[in-house]
Amino acid sequence: MSVNRHVHKFGGSSLADAGxxxxxxxxxxxxxxxxxxxxxxxxxxxxxxxxxxxxxxxQADNAAADALKGLIEFQSKLVNELLNxxxxxxxxxxxxxxxxxxxxxxxxxxxAFTCNEVLSFGERWSARLLAALLSALDCQADWLxxxxxxxxxxxxxxxxxxxxxxxLLASCLADKPACRVVVTGFICSDSEQRTVTLGRNxxxxxxxxxxxxxxxxxxxxxxxxxxxxxxxxxLVKDAVLLENLALAExxxxxxxxxxxxxxxxxxxxxxxxxxxxxxxxxxPNDGQTLIHRKGTNSHSAKIVTSVDNVVLLELTFTQDFxxxxxxxxxxxxxxxxxxxxxxxxxxxxxxxxxxxxxLVDEALAKIDQLASQFHIQKINRSxxxxxxxxVGAGVCDNPxxxxxxxxxxxxxxxxxxxxxxxxxxxxxxxRKITLEPLLKDLHSHLFKQKTKLGxxxxxxxxxxxxxxxxxxxxxxxxAQQHELELSLAGVFSSKAGxxxxxxxxxxxxxxxxxxxxxxxxxxxxxxxxxxxxxxAILDITASEALSAYYAEFARHGFHLITANKHAGASEQAxxxxxxxxxxxxxxxxxxxxxxxxxxxxxxxxxxxxESGDEIHAISGIFSGTLSWxxxxxxxxxxxxxxxxxxxxxxxxxxxxxxxxxxxDVQRKLLILARxxxxxxxxxxxxxxxxxxxxxxxxxxxxxxxxxxxxDQSMLEAFNDAKRQGKVIRFLATVNKKEEAEVGLSAIDxxxxxxxxxxxxxxxxxxSLWYKQNPLVIQGPGAGREVTAGAIQADLVSxxxxxx
Ligand SMILES: NC(=O)C1=CN([C@@H]2O[C@H](COP(=O)(O)OP(=O)(O)OC[C@H]3O[C@@H](n4cnc5c(N)ncnc54)[C@H](O)[C@@H]3O)[C@@H](O)[C@H]2O)C=CC1
Ligand SMILES: N[C@@H](CC=O)C(=O)O
Numbered sequence: 005m006s007v008n009r010h011v012h013k014f015g016g017s018s019l020a021d022a023g024x025x026x027x028x029x030x031x032x033x034x035x036x037x038x039x040x041x042x043x044x045x046x047x048x049x050x051x052x053x054x055x056x057x058x059x060x061x062x063q064a065d066n067a068a069a070d071a072l073k074g075l076i077e078f079q080s081k082l083v084n085e086l087l088n089x090x091x092x093x094x095x096x097x098x099x100x101x102x103x104x105x106x107x108x109x110x111x112x113x114x115x116a117f118t119c120n121e122v123l124s125f126g127e128r129w130s131a132r133l134l135a136a137l138l139s140a141l142d143c144q145a146d147w148l149x150x151x152x153x154x155x156x157x158x159x160x161x162x163x164x165x166x167x168x169x170x171x172l173l174a175s176c177l178a179d180k181p182a183c184r185v186v187v188t189g190f191i192c193s194d195s196e197q198r199t200v201t202l203g204r205n206x207x208x209x210x211x212x213x214x215x216x217x218x219x220x221x222x223x224x225x226x227x228x229x230x231x232x233x234x235x236x237x238x239l240v241k242d243a244v245l246l247e248n249l250a251l252a253e254x255x256x257x258x259x260x261x262x263x264x265x266x267x268x269x270x271x272x273x274x275x276x277x278x279x280x281x282x283x284x285x286x287x288p289n290d291g292q293t294l295i296h297r298k299g300t301n302s303h304s305a306k307i308v309t310s311v312d313n314v315v316l317l318e319l320t321f322t323q324d325f326x327x328x329x330x331x332x333x334x335x336x337x338x339x340x341x342x343x344x345x346x347x348x349x350x351x352x353x354x355x356x357x358x359x360x361x362x363l364v365d366e367a368l369a370k371i372d373q374l375a376s377q378f379h380i381q382k383i384n385r386s387x388x389x390x391x392x393x394x395v396g397a398g399v400c401d402n403p404x405x406x407x408x409x410x411x412x413x414x415x416x417x418x419x420x421x422x423x424x425x426x427x428x429x430x431x432x433x434x435r436k437i438t439l440e441p442l443l444k445d446l447h448s449h450l451f452k453q454k455t456k457l458g459x460x461x462x463x464x465x466x467x468x469x470x471x472x473x474x475x476x477x478x479x480x481x482x483a484q485q486h487e488l489e490l491s492l493a494g495v496f497s498s499k500a501g502x503x504x505x506x507x508x509x510x511x512x513x514x515x516x517x518x519x520x521x522x523x524x525x526x527x528x529x530x531x532x533x534x535x536x537x538x539x540a541i542l543d544i545t546a547s548e549a550l551s552a553y554y555a556e557f558a559r560h561g562f563h564l565i566t567a568n569k570h571a572g573a574s575e576q577a578x579x580x581x582x583x584x585x586x587x588x589x590x591x592x593x594x595x596x597x598x599x600x601x602x603x604x605x606x607x608x609x610x611x612x613x614e615s616g617d618e619i620h621a622i623s624g625i626f627s628g629t630l631s632w633x634x635x636x637x638x639x640x641x642x643x644x645x646x647x648x649x650x651x652x653x654x655x656x657x658x659x660x661x662x663x664x665x666x667x668d669v670q671r672k673l674l675i676l677a678r679x680x681x682x683x684x685x686x687x688x689x690x691x692x693x694x695x696x697x698x699x700x701x702x703x704x705x706x707x708x709x710x711x712x713x714x715d716q717s718m719l720e721a722f723n724d725a726k727r728q729g730k731v732i733r734f735l736a737t738v739n740k741k742e743e744a745e746v747g748l749s750a751i752d753x754x755x756x757x758x759x760x761x762x763x764x765x766x767x768x769x770x771s772l773w774y775k776q777n778p779l780v781i782q783g784p785g786a787g788r789e790v791t792a793g794a795i796q797a798d799l800v801s802x803x804x805x806x807x
Pocket of ligand 2: 599601626627630655656663668786787
């Protein structure tokens with residue numbers, strides 16, 4: 005009966021100390037089952053320490069004994085930290101015996117086989133200890149020395165003899181039917197039972213080779229990274245983990261010489277059914293890369309990669325350049341010594357080949373051997389190059405990516421660019437440079453992920469509903485124009501709302517029940533778990549209570565777009581602290597709609613001051629409602645009838661007394677004064693209200709019923725002014741001496757402020773530069789459309805700045 009085994013491989017960095025061993029044991033317990041095979045490397049730096057011990061022994065240096073003692077102590081400490089006394093005892097006794105065994109090997113003749121035998125202890129210690137630890141954790145495991153079945157002859161890169169090794173492995177595993185088996189990586193034996201190591205990059209190779217021999221379904225290579233990224237994440241912070249990569253693409257990446265995956269590791273895949281997973285043992289839940297064998301119809305690069313310390317070999321030939329160069333490249337490939345990339349220059353008859361410094365000496369030795377066969381005249385070796393490559397099926401057919409690559413490389417000290425015959429890569433060799441900026445730039449041009457912006461709206465009243473409609477019409481265009489993913493994530497009324505990070509639309513808002521109560525601070529817990537790169541809150545309420553949460557919004561890095569004037573007109577200390585909080589957390593506080601609706605008043609003041617101007621005074625009519633009322637009021641229609649009209653048109657505040665009392669204008673004046681650089685409080689702005697005291701005490705509904713009580717006083721004010729040839733207007737003014745007032749005034753009928761269109765606001769800004777003749781901004785200052793437009797303008801400016 006065939007067994008669906010899986011192979012898991014843990015490298016030295018995953019087994020660096022007792023904590024790492026425990027983590028690996030937990031992964032094995034969770035992710036494997038009986039009969040799975042666990043391949044291990046030597047713990048931490050054990051192999052390097054053994055190599056050092058061998059070198060010292062070769063030089064007859066007495067330090068070898070101390071170094072060996074230190075290593076045995078390290079291994080004993082691991083055993084003591086991981087196992088209880090009873091389980092540790094036989095292993096410690098074995099370690100003691102092995103200490104003597106290694107010492108006597110070091111005293112004898114140190115040839116390749118004895119050195120390999122010394123090295124083999126690293127993997128054997130790991131396998132034995134991990135098996136004991138797993139068994140102690142009730143995860144029955146045994147260990148297996150791979151020299152019992154992996155057969156290979158000594159060479160620089162030994163290849164496992166599949167025909168000999170497969171039956172040996174089968175019989176070894178037949179002895180261990182019901183447990184996980186921890187197998188040593190990297191080591192094998194030759195026909196005379198001498199120890200051979202699998203050589204450079206042999207560790208991962210031993211895992212995929214074992215999977216091929218055992219007909220395993222998959223090999224998972226656990227290391228200190230989660231898999232293959234779109235670029236080296238240490239250099240490019242925006243690099244993303246690739247969940248899938250076709251085998252051909254992975255093989256190309258490793259062939260080029262990038263360290264993330266070695267070419268040998270993938271060789272056994274060609275003759276087995278296994279898939280390969282790459283995962284991180286330190287963070288198993290951080291994702292993985294699956295290398296699959298399915299074809300890919302992709303037409304773009306997936307990875308931008310680089311190799312440092314590249315060596316160029318330049319060859320000339322005595323005859324038949326094209327023929328001999330091609331044949332030589334084929335011969336090198338058959339010995340696993342193909343260059344990372346190369347360039348045939350027919351005119352000069354030279355072949356330039358780029359090698360990693362790891363491979364170059366071996367390749368050079370082989371080329372020397374083949375020199376006469378392929379009529380090689382001269383070999384020139386030069387160091388100090390780097391390789392930059394795009395890898396992905398069909399990349400060479402992608403005109404945009406090719407163009408970007410050539411453009412970026414043209415600015416570098418470029419030697420040559422070569423596209424691979426199978427169109428899997430585009431490689432450039434440059435004289436050695438600092439690669440990081442180039443890689444970042446290439447990555448961001450080729451793979452830039454769209455920034456995800458989520459919006460949560462508070463207030464679905466008069467202005468909020470209008471803005472939702474506007475957003476619905478513009479959402480797609482806005483997202484496209486600014487290359488963003490833009491989602492409406494939440495819409496709240498005063499008690500509850502809809503919150504869905506997958507995105508909402510108008511239909512859902514209209515046809516489904518609110519799913520989230522508006523309860524603070526609970527709602528923060530939900531909002532702060534948002535999945536977007538950026539979140540913006542849109543406050544389209546008149547709620548002072550909501551404005552009290554602005555500091556929290558800032559603290560969480562949420563941007564704020566607000567039509568609500570309360571925070572802008574709050575106490576100076578609070579206002580300053582809020583500005584600081586938004587700036588400290590890299591978030592924006594945009595409040596274009598709070599004064600003059602869509603008129604660019606704040607922006608103009610900001611721009612003047614940023615350019616060096618100094619604001620001396622601001623005056624005008626700042627209320628759309630009061631402008632509308634007084635521009636039309638001529639005593640023939642009751643004032644309260646006009647007010648009801650303004651209310652219906654959505655010009656007034658939710659409570660129209662905010663307009664009539666001048667408080668709304670007072671807030672606007674304060675917001676502008678602060679924009680102009682003045683430090684004022686609301687109480688510093690003198691205010692004469694149009695609302696008699698007894699009407700202030702009523703509820704909004706009661707006031708709406710009692711509005712006609714305003715009619716007489718308004719008529720009197722109108723007639724008084726008329727008698728003097730004047731008109732009544734509600735004015736606001738502030739100057740740099742911090743004198744500020746808002747209230748009803750009788751002004752000359754020919755005054756510019758007297759002759760506006762109903763609902764127009766006017767802002768006259770006097771400054772150093774606009775001294776004689778003020779800068780005047782005039783236009784509709786209230787209403788659904790212009791105010792929704794003002795909020796949208798803030799959203800556009802946010803989109804521009806974060807994309
Ligand atoms: N009407 C206009 O032309 C302009 C209005 N504004 C400002 O726009 C804001 C909204 O005005 P309108 O839409 O006319 O008011 P509205 O009263 O029609 O709408 C506000 C909505 O907010 C909801 N709400 C109250 N507290 C809430 C909370 N804590 N969380 C969520 N929702 C809450 C209310 O239930 C209401 O539906 C006000 O601050 C106003 O000053 C600004 C410029 C011009
Ligand atoms: N009620 C306000 C609306 C804008 O802020 C006004 O009339 O100006």
